Structure formats: C-alpha cells, structure tokens
Ligand SMILES: NCc1[nH]cc(CCC(=O)O)c1CC(=O)O
C-alpha cells in the first residue's frame with residue numbers, strides 16, 4: 001500500500017526543475033527524430049510549400065546541405081520524397097525505376113556527403129503516376145495489388161542500389177514486405193532495413209504532402225481501397241503482425257496524434273520498434289494554431305513529440321525535426 005495525503009503529495013516531486021527532470025519517465029532527444037524532406041529538380045532551389053509554412057522543396061545540392069544540418073543537430077535519419085516533374089509522370093509510374101531519378105540522385109549525394117546520417121526512402125508510386133495513386137490501376141480505377149507489388153520490389157531494389165539505408169513502403173499493398181525482403185536478400189542488400197508503413201490510415205491529414213510531391217491536383221477519388229479505415233484498431237494489429245512475419249525490421253503508424261491508441265496497442269502487443277509519422281496536416285494544424293495566436297510553437301512541438309515517445313515510439317517522422325532538435329539542444 002502506498003501512503004495517502006498528506007503523507008503523500010504528488011506535487012512534491014514536481015516542485016523544482018531539477019526534480020521534474022529527475023523524475024521524467026520518458027526522454028525525447030534529437031536521436032529520436034526522422035526529418036522528412038522534399039526534393040525538386042534544379043540547383044540552388046528552395047521552393048516553399050504554401051500549405052506547409054516553413055517547409056520547402058530542395059534541389060539535390062540543397063538536400064545535401066540539409067543532411068549536414070541534420071548531422072550537426074544530432075538528427076539520426078532523413079526521409080526523402082521526390083516532386084517528379086510532370087512530364088515524367090505516367091500511368092504506370094516507370095520513373096520510379098529509373099536509376100537516375102531524383103530520389104536516387106539525392107540518395108547518392110547524401111550518402112557521399114554525410115554517410116553518418118541514415119537515409120530512409122519512400123516506396124510507393126504516387127510521386128511518379130499521372131493519376132496520383134500509389135499503384136497501378138485497372139480499367140475501373142481500382143488499384144491492383146499484385147502487379148503494383150512487383151513494381152514496388154523493383155523500386156525498392158533501385159533505391160537500395162543507390163544506397164538507401166531504410167526502405168519504407170507507404171503503399172499499403174498486401175504482401176509487399178515479404179517480396180521486397182526476398183528481393184533485397186537476393187541482391188545482397190542484407191543490411192538494408194525495411195520500415196513498413198504497416199498501419200496507414202486513409203486520412204484527411206495528407207493534403208499538404210500531396211501538394212509537396214505534386215500529386216494533389218492529379219488524384220482522382222480517395223485511397224480507401226488500400227489505406228485503412230479510421231474505425232479499425234484490431235485490423236492494425238493484423239497488418240503489423242503480417243508485416244513483421246514478412247520481415248519488417250520496424251513498423252510505422254500513420255498519421256500520428258489521432259492514432260496514439262494504435263501506437264500503444266502495437267507496442268504492447270509486439271514489443272518491436274514502432275515509429276509514428278506526424279504527418280503534413282498535423283504539422284499544418286500546429287502552424288495554423290501558432291499563426292492564429294492560439295498556441296506557442298515550441299511548447300506544442302515538444303509536447304506532441306513527447307506524446308509519441310510516451311506511447312512507446314522508438315522515433316518520430318516530423319516536419320518539425322530541425323526546430324525540435326534546436327530546442328532540445330537548449
Ligand atoms: N505514398 C503516399 C504517401 N507517403 C506519405 C504520405 C503522407 C505524409 C504526410 O502527409 O506528411 C503519403 C500520402 C498519401 O498516402 O496520399
């Protein structure tokens with residue numbers, strides 16, 4: 001039995017900064033952060049994204065500068081997303097397989113200039129398709145599973161050959177993790193990790209991202225035949241179980257804050273590395289609140305990131321990564 005008031009006062013350990021630090025159950029450091037970056041063609045380009053205030057698309061040379069910034073801030077890993085020029089977008093997204101595409105050029109440049117920072121690459125066809133979906137369509141517009149998965153395997157091999165450290169399939173096709181793992185092993189990429197977007201929900205929070213990669217105006221319909229229904233939690237556990245059985249090294253829950261319950265359940269059930277993606281709409285919501293004078297940026301950035309750690313995450317993908325790392329450095 002524990003004591004009760006007045007012998008027990010829970011405010012006692014909160015009464016000074018040193019004691020609050022001493023009793024903190026959870027820590028957040030720059031090493032927990034993965035910084036998503038958008039790549040564009042050209043040199044010397046910084047192209048601001050209107051719906052993501054404070055976030056830009058960068059040309060490859062400037063991505064390298066961001067890589068050095070990440071290293072200096074103690075950020076462990078960068079996630080890359082290309083804005084493919086419109087004339088290279090096709091029904092089948094073949095540009096995803098081009099060894100000299102924007103993604104591969106950025107991977108090579110980063111691994112050459114800052115090899116100590118991890119590079120995570122997105123596997124999905126939406127930045128390369130003319131219709132903005134993550135896979136191949138049949139005549140009715142349905143996203144085909146198995147033929148898409150074959151493309152994703154080739155896309156993953158292309159990124160691994162360019163030097164990607166973590167392959168992160170964000171497409172939600174069934175069976176792709178096992179196929180990609182087999183192909184990576186077969187090609188000798190035994191230490192290339194897979195972080196599966198295992199529980200990715202069809203969400204209203206992806207809008208600014210679609211602006212950033214240039215797929216928003218192209219996308220017809222929604223992604224509900226492949227991304228999950230927000231009503232479902234047990235199904236997320238099944239998705240995670242399958243991806244782990246197929247060889248995922250870590251799993252992701254996405255979006256972040258609206259799905260903290262899923263993060264907690266996945267971590268409790270599987271005891272594997274779980275990551276959260278605090279997505280573009282979540283970032284935009286914080287920035288809008290700050291702009292409206294309704295929130296203080298520094299406080300809500302650190303509080304939301306701590307929430308992911310408290311729920312059990314090994315790390316978080318966040319557009320606030322550099323800002324948060326600066327705050328954490330003091
Ligand atoms: N493969 C698509 C993809 N990969 C990452 C995001 C969203 C990330 C964000 O909103 O920050 C999306 C959007 C979508 O599914 O339409």
Ligand SMILES: [Mg+2]
Nearest residue numbers: 172173174239
């Ligand atoms: Mg799945």
